[in-house]
Amino acid sequence: MSRFIIQRLFGMLVTLFFVSIMVFTIMELPPGDYADRYAFRKYSGTGINVTESDIQNIRVEFGLDRPAPARYLSWIGGILTDFDFGQSFAFETSVNRVVGERLVLTLALLYATLILTYAISIPIAIYAAVRRHSAVDYGLTIMSYLGLALPNFLLALILLYISVTVFGSSVGGLFSPDYVDAPWSFAKVGDMLLHLIVPSLVLAWSATALQLQTVRATMLDELNKLSVTAARARGLPEWKLLLKYPARLAINPVVSTIGFDVNRIFSELPIVALVLSLPELGELLIQSYLDLDMYVAGAILMMLTFFIVFMNFLSDVLLAVLDPRIKLEGG
Amino acid sequence: MTDAATPTVNGALPHNDAKALKYYTASQWQLVWWRFKRHHTAMAGALFLLAMALAGLFADFIAPYSTTTRDRDYIMGPPQMPMAWDSHGFSLRPFIHGVTTKRDPVTLRKIATIDPDKREYLEFFMRGEAYTLFGLIPSNIHLFGVPSGHIHLFGTDELGRDVFSRTLFATGTSLSIGVLGVMTAFVLALIIGGTAGYFAGWIDYGVQRVTEIVRVVPVIPLYMGLAAAFPREWSNIQVYFAMTMIFGLVGWPTLARRVRSHLLAQRGEDYVLAAELSGARPARIIGKHLLPSFTSYIIVDLVISFPYMILSETALSFIGLGLRPPSVSWGIMLQDAQNIRAIEQAPWFFIPAGFVVLAVLAFTLLGDGLRDAADPYSVNK
Numbered sequence: 001m002s003r004f005i006i007q008r009l010f011g012m013l014v015t016l017f018f019v020s021i022m023v024f025t026i027m028e029l030p031p032g033d034y035a036d037r038y039a040f041r042k043y044s045g046t047g048i049n050v051t052e053s054d055i056q057n058i059r060v061e062f063g064l065d066r067p068a069p070a071r072y073l074s075w076i077g078g079i080l081t082d083f084d085f086g087q088s089f090a091f092e093t094s095v096n097r098v099v100g101e102r103l104v105l106t107l108a109l110l111y112a113t114l115i116l117t118y119a120i121s122i123p124i125a126i127y128a129a130v131r132r133h134s135a136v137d138y139g140l141t142i143m144s145y146l147g148l149a150l151p152n153f154l155l156a157l158i159l160l161y162i163s164v165t166v167f168g169s170s171v172g173g174l175f176s177p178d179y180v181d182a183p184w185s186f187a188k189v190g191d192m193l194l195h196l197i198v199p200s201l202v203l204a205w206s207a208t209a210l211q212l213q214t215v216r217a218t219m220l221d222e223l224n225k226l227s228v229t230a231a232r233a234r235g236l237p238e239w240k241l242l243l244k245y246p247a248r249l250a251i252n253p254v255v256s257t258i259g260f261d262v263n264r265i266f267s268e269l270p271i272v273a274l275v276l277s278l279p280e281l282g283e284l285l286i287q288s289y290l291d292l293d294m295y296v297a298g299a300i301l302m303m304l305t306f307f308i309v310f311m312n313f314l315s316d317v318l319l320a321v322l323d324p325r326i327k328l329e330g331g
Numbered sequence: 332m333t334d335a336a337t338p339t340v341n342g343a344l345p346h347n348d349a350k351a352l353k354y355y356t357a358s359q360w361q362l363v364w365w366r367f368k369r370h371h372t373a374m375a376g377a378l379f380l381l382a383m384a385l386a387g388l389f390a391d392f393i394a395p396y397s398t399t400t401r402d403r404d405y406i407m408g409p410p411q412m413p414m415a416w417d418s419h420g421f422s423l424r425p426f427i428h429g430v431t432t433k434r435d436p437v438t439l440r441k442i443a444t445i446d447p448d449k450r451e452y453l454e455f456f457m458r459g460e461a462y463t464l465f466g467l468i469p470s471n472i473h474l475f476g477v478p479s480g481h482i483h484l485f486g487t488d489e490l491g492r493d494v495f496s497r498t499l500f501a502t503g504t505s506l507s508i509g510v511l512g513v514m515t516a517f518v519l520a521l522i523i524g525g526t527a528g529y530f531a532g533w534i535d536y537g538v539q540r541v542t543e544i545v546r547v548v549p550v551i552p553l554y555m556g557l558a559a560a561f562p563r564e565w566s567n568i569q570v571y572f573a574m575t576m577i578f579g580l581v582g583w584p585t586l587a588r589r590v591r592s593h594l595l596a597q598r599g600e601d602y603v604l605a606a607e608l609s610g611a612r613p614a615r616i617i618g619k620h621l622l623p624s625f626t627s628y629i630i631v632d633l634v635i636s637f638p639y640m641i642l643s644e645t646a647l648s649f650i651g652l653g654l655r656p657p658s659v660s661w662g663i664m665l666q667d668a669q670n671i672r673a674i675e676q677a678p679w680f681f682i683p684a685g686f687v688v689l690a691v692l693a694f695t696l697l698g699d700g701l702r703d704a705a706d707p708y709s710v711n712k
Binding site: 289 | 544546638646649650665669674681687
């Protein structure tokens with residue numbers, strides 16, 4: 001088992017290394033470089049005449065005159081040794097400070113969404129599979145089609161519209177106005193948890209739709225297995241045999257796709273965050289792309305991917321623990 | 332492979348010999364078609380998509396106005412539905428109520444009000460704004476219109492542009508980006524997945540690693556990063572093609588995986604060995620012998636990947652990193668609905684969202700039906 005974990009950890013590092021190269025490439029893609037944009041942002045409208053040599057000075061100051069591989073090394077080196085993601089020029093401070101609190105909120109949102117997804121999809125799907133062709137079962141089918149067809153950000157827009165027209169208040173934001181600038185306290189955390197419900201429901205929307213279908217399909221397969229018939233023949237109570245055989249196995253595909261769900265949630269996060277104006281990483285990511293504040297964008301992309309890779313790793317280990325049939329070598 | 336001895340027509344025994352003969356001699360594609368026809372929801376999805384594609388293709392003709400025509404008398408006006416009767420009685424020719432503009436006595440601003448006593452009758456094949464269909468055929472005939480004033484089936488936006496016309500043009504743009512994106516991804520997937528699956532070994536290993544990396548990064552943030560790099564001075568055409576390129580570049584790994592697994596499963600078959608012994612080159616073996624054996628599955632994969640492309644385009648344009656005005660796509664139209672104030676006053680800005688949802692739903696239903704029909708030799712459950 002420990003060998004398996006070390007192997008997976010190593011694989012995770014290799015993936016992260018290649019991802020970091022890709023992220024760095026994306027950071028370098030926009031035309032013009034950091035120095036140009038920095039100079040433009042800082043001096044435009046001030047009346048100061050910026051010459052080419054001034055820009056060259058900024059370039060040297062930030063080490064932008066060096067070739068790309070050297071810049072990559074100093075970027076990744078900074079992250080690895082000091083956890084320093086560089087400078088944001090739009091906010092004129094370090095990326096860490098810009099990202100800071102938003103990272104915590106993003107993770108809170110992620111875990112709230114994951115918990116909601118599984119808490120809704122697993123019991124309902126199991127029930128629907130056992131009571132096939134019941135109202136719940138048909139409802140599940142309709143819901144899962146809708147969940148795939150109605151993108152999360154449209155659902156968010158619709159909820160926003162309903163909340164404004166019917167309830168006269170907005171569901172946007174993560175804090176009540178009183179708490180936005182307040183220091184952290186239990187009351188603030190409670191307030192945040194209340195505000196997390198709508199965004200995490202919106203984010204859980206399509207992931208739930210997918211998981212409902214997967215769990216239901218696995219349950220239906222498992223219910224026809226001989227092990228279930230044998231257990232029934234032995235006179236095991238129905239609920240006990242359901243939990244012992246099919247339900248236990250129906251969890252496996254869910255566990256193995258945790259990383260995929262995290263990916264999906266992070267993929268939809270920026271746009272949902274924009275619509276619901278949530279102060280977290282996705283919204284900042286869009287803003288930094290629009291401003292071409294590429295160090296911030298790169299840092300966020302790296303962090304999101306890190307959590308996806310990490311959750312992938314976690315799901316591999318969890319699956320190996322849950323399902324002894326999994327081969328521990330290779331992969 | 333073709334297990335013709337199975338005496339089942341889609342799970343039921345053939346009733347008589349003529350029918351059985353027809354079944355046994357049918358080509359694979361005929362079997363696929365027969366089975367597909369039985370999926371009514373999938374057929375409905377296919378027909379709906381066809382209608383949408385035609386509407387987008389002939390948007391110039393169907394839409395009464397162009398995407399930029401402004402009706403200054405009817406800004407943010409609600410949808411006008413053609414009626415057959417009103418308080419003045421019944422009319423065989425559908426009509427809408429005309430608009431009269433008055434000046435607000437206090438602010439002196441012009442206000443448009445629907446005048447229930449004024450009827451504007453619809454005319455079909457009416458001459459209106461000039462356009463060139465497909466950039467080739469100059470014409471000025473529109474499917475419908477009203478001789479005086481304007482007709483806005485879906486209302487107007489903040490600039491007084493007709494939402495119905497814009498939605499039609501947007502349908503064309505969004506669907507075509509989806510098609511081009513899927514095609515680009517498909518060609519890449521075929522080349523890369525084909526190489527990996529056929530040669531296996533280290534090429535396969537390398538391709539697998541690349542696939543893994545692209546799959547681990549969240550898709551829409553990745554698209555956004557690539558789209559953010561488009562120079563501001565690019566023309567709309569350039570952005571349009573660049574968008575299809577990045578959809579292809581990011582979309583291929585999933586398809587390549589499928590192509591690869593199909594190839595890996597088939598390459599050990601005897602007919603491949605026979606072709607190899609006859610001296611056929613790898614490109615010929617892949618293209619001529621292997622691909623046809625799983626074309627139907629590939630079509631299913633293509634159909635299933637459509638919705639993702641369409642949703643990605645909508646999402647990108649929605650946040651302002653994709654297509655830019657004056658292009659119109661569903662995402663660009665939905666930008667108007669981003670503002671709470673706007674959607675509160677003009678819920679008809681949501682209409683393009685309905686198109687997105689219906690298109691994705693239709694693709695999903697079609698994909699489900701095709702998936703079942705793709706393997707006509709399997710027994711129905």
